[in-house]
Amino acid sequence: MTGNVNPRRPLWAIRGSLERRAHWLIAMSGLLSALLAWWWVSAGGAIDPVFLPTPPLVLDSAWAWLRDGDLLGDVAISVYRVVAGFLLSAVLALPLGVLVGTYAPVKALFEPLTDFIRYMPAAAFIPLVMLWVGIDEGAKIAIIFIGTFFQMLLMIAEDVRRVPMEQIEAAQTMGADRDEIVMRVIMPSAKPAILDTLRVTMGWAWTYLVVAELVAANSGLGFAVLKAQRFLQTDKIFAGIILIGLFGLATDQCFRWAHRRSFPWLYRR
């Protein structure tokens, strides 16, 4: 055999990477085959559309929701609840997480407590939240807050703890005081990981939306799904779930874009 250099990357190399085009081709075919499988199974006639509606039915139902119902209003109120619950979590978890990850006494005070609370199911807090906060917007935001805050706090503390000790000690030998180390080393060093944590917990905020809208809601994507269930409108349930999925995906992409924009040094080689 002559020295044959293969310019193409092998597809099945362990931890290999794909060319951009190949990546998109495979990713799209994964999405498309899921859609086609759904279509094929549902259109076959073997399954009652009440159990599994066809894609066109779901699309019709979404269109009707937009035209006759209040799809935009539902989207707006749900986005508001998710963002408000998420922001409230983030505003509290960020400083607290940095302190837990930096100072042992703060860690000793908060970490066992947080570890304990985060195992409590957020949904089980609904009766208490109704009792304490009432049944208005505050209650929905509170449920999303309970579902995300405690995880977020622990993850941010961990992000902060992963800042290499050498970075901190180098600053100490250059004369940095405690505040300077936190603000000029720990924070900028942990920022990319923290933004990733926010991205992941934003996903959880979306999944807690339906739980939150169990609380005496009369609007919102999650509420629409729950109401459709009462009337066995499977096509609308599908539409609602898919919409929530799409919004989740969109926010995720926004976070990824912000990551690339904010931390260009991570993406240069």
Place this chain on the structure above:
Amino acid sequence: MTNPIIQIRQLQKRFAANGADIVALQDADLDLASGEFVTLVGASGCGKSTLLRIVGGLEPASGGSVNVDGLPIAGPGIDRAMVFQHYSLYPWLSVTENIKFCRQLKVHRDVSTLSDVESAEGRADALIRLMGLSHVADAYPNQLSGGMQQRVAIARALMARPRILLMDEPFGALDAQTREVMHDLILHVSILEKTTVLFVTHDVEEAIYLAHRVVLMAPRPGRIAAVHTVPLPDHRDQDMKQTPDFIALKKQILAGIRDTSGMQTDYELLERLGQVPAP
């Protein structure tokens, strides 16, 4: 030694691990003259990094004292800069910004008149040129090779004009050729800057090539076993590694490390295994 810049006396470090009392460092005595280059070598567990970190103020001692210019140290200080093996650069800052990092800190800002600022800019530029970093001045650390990253780390440590440079296996992760280049560079810089250097390494050849004196340390308990003065002129070149003096000293130090490592090969066992007929 008259007026040593660093004076280490009866230095001790103990800690408890799994209920046992570990002596990481026992009664270490060492003086460094201003401008001296001293390397610490020894088998693992001999306390060489511990000693360096105590001098850097990054770890408290359990007993004894470290004086710099006659004054006991209290934590890290800008007179003692530290260079680590890796992960110490700030990946979100460019090479230039990394080197100028100390300029953002209050201790270095207090005295800033206009001419101070100018001289700092000049110094940063000079260090960038001296370290051969001009062509990557605006690059980020993760775009650089390991050797280039360590050049940045050294330049950053020198930026604040420390009188003492503490180096913890700074070239331990570099390949042999890059190391040799770095050796000549650090020697050049330490003479130019008149910096006193305390340098930890596990590479005996590196230890001899760089140092005025090589301190041999031994484990269990961690201690200073011997101090060897290197019989070479101040200005070194790579050919000196082939001289009989160099080779003899290298042999002597290597034997010292072997004897104190506590990890002897069981030759008797090897011989007996050799007797077993092959199946």
